[in-house]
Amino acid sequence: MSARTSPGPTTLRRIVELACRAPSIHNTQPWLWRISDTRIDLYGDPTRQLPVADSRGRSLTVSCGAALHHAQVAADAVGLDARVARLPTPGSHDHLATIDLAPGRRSAHATADLRALERRRTDRSRFTSWPMSDERLAALSRAVSRDGVQVVPMTNVSERFRLEFLLRRAIARESSDPRYDEEQRQWIDRSPADGIPSAAVCAGADPRPRMSRFTSHDPMDLDELVQSSDGLLLISTEEDDRAAWLQAGEVLSAAWLRATTDGLSVVPLSQVVEIEETRLALTHELLGGRAAPQALLRIGWQEIGHSTRPLTPRRPVDDVLIT
Template sequence: MSTDLAAGLLERAVQLALRAPSVHNTQPWRWRLRPREVELHTDTARHLPGTDPDRRDLVISCGAALHHLRVAVAGFGGAVEVDRLPDPEDSSHLATVRLVEGQPDRSAAALFGQLARRHSDRRRYSPEPVPAAHVAALVERAAQLGAVAVPVTDRAVLRRMTEVLGRAAREQRHEPGYLAELLTWTRRYADAGDGVPPAAVPVRTGQWDEPGLQRFPSGTLAPGRGLGPDGGLLLVLATAKDDTAARLAAGEATSAVLLTATRGGLATDPLSQAVEVPAARRDLRAALGLAEHPQLVIRLGFPAPGAPPLEPTPRRPLRAVLLPP
């Protein structure tokens, strides 16, 4: 592949990687494009210290973008090697992705068509349960990316977990700066290209307002008209360690799980609130009996019957996230 073709492929891949999910849709990443490689850096100006004091969400968000990039490159027919945390002196430099000779990653390429289809769906889900085969596929996909995916199916465990989520939501509201950050990123100015717009958040009805599942203020999105109980499932992503490398892997696994679920017709909604509060992380780990460290909770299920398509949430243009070569 010529240098010009390689550079064009990487630029198109980064453009698609910008569709990755991120905490409050802050899109906390910067990219440095070179002819045959691209660097991924954190954007510390978009770190939310009140919400995410230990940068867990920041790195997980960037990990999701890294996996989106890999899927995009594979979908365009390219092969890559990834050097994660390549510079011990620069903690903002999370990865360098290089084009190499070879066949594209088939498992990544299979998810290419989902990059534009995946959206966080915060509405009520259908009563239809998620089939065991779907869950098994998500668990396997997470394992391939270095994470453990734990589906919460036991009612007693789910009840304890819901209590943890609710307690985390209440405690976090008293954290300095948290409410200001929440307001900032849900009331963005027109054409901001980031944040969570009201059209992406369901109207509060009082009928489905479980603590920990609805972080944002009431929006304008119709909440869904599912008959019977919500059939959604909570899936906890965890890692053996709890360092930057583990959080980056958790982000890559998050992307893989979300895209795989989308391909299977499922709606998804990442929930980070429980893991942003240290006490809640400990309680969640105990409630699930985990040896690993919880990094993220993903809610998933089938969309409610008749639910209209979601509007894409805003994304910043490529020029706004590029570093000088």
């Protein structure tokens, strides 16, 4: 597409299609889009909010933020300048962003970012034992942090110990509440278009499920969640409102795509920020009460063949477009 050409409906539809590849909690895909002229509007879909794990709609908004960043990457890839207005409609809870598109020029990293978007997976298998260096984690965090949103590598031994303790506590709290288990079960093999396929939590031909939030809660198995060679990144925001949640999702997407470009795998460890007790502990014990934790990411080196694994299902574009 020429840098001087305004986008047509086919291009806008393709941007939405690529944006919908973004990660979301339980693969709920809690977004809706409206296309008009040279504009794309993003809305949260409250019918896809998890009432137990996400009663405030924080994870829904973070997921939509990831889709918003994916949309900006897709626009850049076709030579469009994307100007984003976040929460553009006062009083509207669901209208999360407006993207105005104008002819522009692709950035130097547009092709690599698009390739990463198309290759990105949530890999719940064990990472390789090759250690993640502190320097690489620090470089990744510097590359994607922005005003109001910080990505902090958790490299200190005492920090990691405390994080792992809080993660275990969060998992124990969720596993003791039958509502969480029931909600998770509802999203396993939910449909051909959304949810988590059971194959995605099993190790290939090995019928034993990988360790994840969707499988065992046995304390002996929890050691597999974070190995000593894994990296941990904590995404936090200065504020703790919908605007902050949306931007945290954008940064999460940016971090994930950067990691994918570098040959790394990412797994969100969402439980620790879903349970209020452990989220408050993170706020005060690891962030000094100065920021709100929004996401904890486990980073590691991909297994050979990671990029050949199938994508989790996605809803047809017509299902997420509104008029």
